Amino acid sequence: MESKFHAFMFPWFAFGHMIPFLHLANKLAEKGHRVTFLVPKKAQKQLEPHNLFPESIVFHPLTVPHVNGLPVGAETTSDVPISMDNFLSEAFDLTHDQVEAAVRALKPDLIFFDFAHWIAKLAKEHMFKSVSYMIVSATAVSQLHPPGSSLGVLPPGYPSSKVVFRENDAHAVLTDSIYYERLYHQLTTSLKSCDAIALKTCKEMEGKFCDYISRQYNKKVLLTGPMLPEPDTSKPLEERWSHFLSKFPPGSVVFCALGSQIVLEKDQFQELCLGMEMTGLPFLLAVKSPRGLSTVQEALPEGFEERVKDRGVVWGEWVQQPLILSHPSVGCFVNHCGPGTLWEGLMSDCQIVLLPFLSDQVLFTRLMTEEFQVSVEVSREKTGWFSKESLRDAIKSVMDKDNDLGKLVRSNHTKLKEVLGSPGLFDGYVDNFVEVLADLINVKT
Numbered sequence: 174m175e176s177k178f179h180a181f182m183f184p185w186f187a188f189g190h191m192i193p194f195l196h197l198a199n200k201l202a203e204k205g206h207r208v209t210f211l212v213p214k215k216a217q218k219q220l221e222p223h224n225l226f227p228e229s230i231v232f233h234p235l236t237v238p239h240v241n242g243l244p245v246g247a248e249t250t251s252d253v254p255i256s257m258d259n260f261l262s263e264a265f266d267l268t269h270d271q272v273e274a275a276v277r278a279l280k281p282d283l284i285f286f287d288f289a290h291w292i293a294k295l296a297k298e299h300m301f302k303s304v305s306y307m308i309v310s311a312t313a314v315s316q317l318h319p320p321g322s323s324l325g326v327l328p329p330g331y332p333s334s335k336v337v338f339r340e341n342d343a344h345a346v347l348t349d350s351i352y353y354e355r356l357y358h359q360l361t362t363s364l365k366s367c368d369a370i371a372l373k374t375c376k377e378m379e380g381k382f383c384d385y386i387s388r389q390y391n392k393k394v395l396l397t398g399p400m401l402p403e404p405d406t407s408k409p410l411e412e413r414w415s416h417f418l419s420k421f422p423p424g425s426v427v428f429c430a431l432g433s434q435i436v437l438e439k440d441q442f443q444e445l446c447l448g449m450e451m452t453g454l455p456f457l458l459a460v461k462s463p464r465g466l467s468t469v470q471e472a473l474p475e476g477f478e479e480r481v482k483d484r485g486v487v488w489g490e491w492v493q494q495p496l497i498l499s500h501p502s503v504g505c506f507v508n509h510c511g512p513g514t515l516w517e518g519l520m521s522d523c524q525i526v527l528l529p530f531l532s533d534q535v536l537f538t539r540l541m542t543e544e545f546q547v548s549v550e551v552s553r554e555k556t557g558w559f560s561k562e563s564l565r566d567a568i569k570s571v572m573d574k575d576n577d578l579g580k581l582v583r584s585n586h587t588k589l590k591e592v593l594g595s596p597g598l599f600d601g602y603v604d605n606f607v608e609v610l611a612d613l614i615n616v617k618t
């Protein structure tokens with residue numbers, strides 16, 4: 174038996190999934206293993222810069238079949254509004270025969286997948302192993318609610334009374350939608366039928382949730398650690414941002430970013446701008462243009478630009494988030510608690526304010542805010558609306574040097590960061606992960 178393995182990767186057609194899978198591929202390639210990465214044709218170009226081992230990680234393009242309702246040429250979630258994810262999901266499933274053909278031709282030892290609920294069956298037929306790789310937090314995987322179920326009801330044996338949904342979270346948890354029904358089926362079938370479950374986390378953060386998932390599905394749960402990408406040292410922080418940020422004292426600027434997916438309604442976007450203004454602090458707000466508009470400028474509140482012109486910027490394009498977070502002037506990070514973003518915030522020295530929108534973000538927020546107490550959460554009304562005052566109050570509570578809550582979260586954050594940053598911790602996870610995988614497929618590493 175050869176000492177190295179050949180893994181297939183087949184993530185859901187969303188960059189928020191494909192990129193973390195590619196981070197894992199890089200780690201495997203670093204250790205000498207080969208990866209065939211199945212991607213929609215057009216996505217390949219955008220993913221190539223993240224492939225650090227092009228000799229070992231080979232993209233295998235798939236043609237995304239057209240289904241009724243899906244715009245012509247749409248291949249990933251970036252090409253369609255969230256309301257059309259259902260059609261994209263149908264097209265994703267229709268790639269089955271292309272995936273099978275690739276399996277026959279290239280004979281992998283194992284496959285990593287997430288939403289493709291038919292993979293485990295295919296793997297059994299062709300005699301290789303399947304690993305369901307979940308790139309959201311373990312807290313989110315551990316609370317998959319059956320469609321239409323009540324959020325207040327916790328599954329038996331659930332390990333926390335704090336990491337839970339509350340009444341005001343209804344906006345984030347659409348258990349009644351057709352898309353959710355499909356997603357629930359995809360995820361639970363994948364988790365039940367795979368040979369092993371892999372989670373992008375570590376036990377220092379989510380140990381009890383990982384154990385719970387293992388019991389829930391009666392399955393081995395492997396941890397990769399957070400798989401933080403290597404810092405991109407090829408490009409320095411853009412001049413416009415280093416210039417702007419350097420005008421302010423250390424730790425004084427509030428940076429707000431809401432990840433790759435969140436698109437606000439215009440009124441909520443304006444409230445966000447006004448909340449930032451009300452803090453009186455310098456700020457950089459990097460969010461997408463509100464729904465239906467093509468720029469952030471056209472949605473700014475009346476007179477806003479003039480009032481904040483010396484201390485605030487609203488930006489609608491991609492920014493170099495990790496580099497901004499490590500700028501000494503930035504002292505507070507307001508974010509949506511997407512898994513990648515939260516880890517970046519934890520590994521920074523910024524105070525953390527969380528404003529979650531989607532269900533996995535809500536649960537991860539509760540873990541950070543209520544169990545670890547390393548952050549504060551912006552409160553929302555029953556409708557899901559957050560007011561400028563609630564945003565201002567959350568930011569002020571962590572930025573005000575004399576505030577007790579601010580002191581508590583800073584000290585807890587420092588302690589947690591020390592644990593997570595202990596030398597060799599994350600590398601140890603990868604080493605152990607690869608060993609267990611090799612064991613699973615009977616390969617000697």
Ligand SMILES: C[C@@H]1O[C@H](OP(=O)(O)OP(=O)(O)OC[C@H]2O[C@@H](n3ccc(=O)[nH]c3=O)[C@H](O)[C@@H]2O)[C@H](O)[C@H](O)[C@H]1O
Pocket residue numbers: 189190308309430431432433434435459490491492493494495510511512513514515517531533534
């Ligand atoms: C799995 C799914 O992906 C989504 O995550 P999203 O892509 O928003 O956020 P992150 O995982 O934080 O990832 C976002 C990544 O984009 C980077 N970034 C973002 C904006 C920008 O302007 N510049 C940057 O560099 C950021 O640094 C981070 O690495 C949703 O949350 C969803 O809840 C979750 O289930």
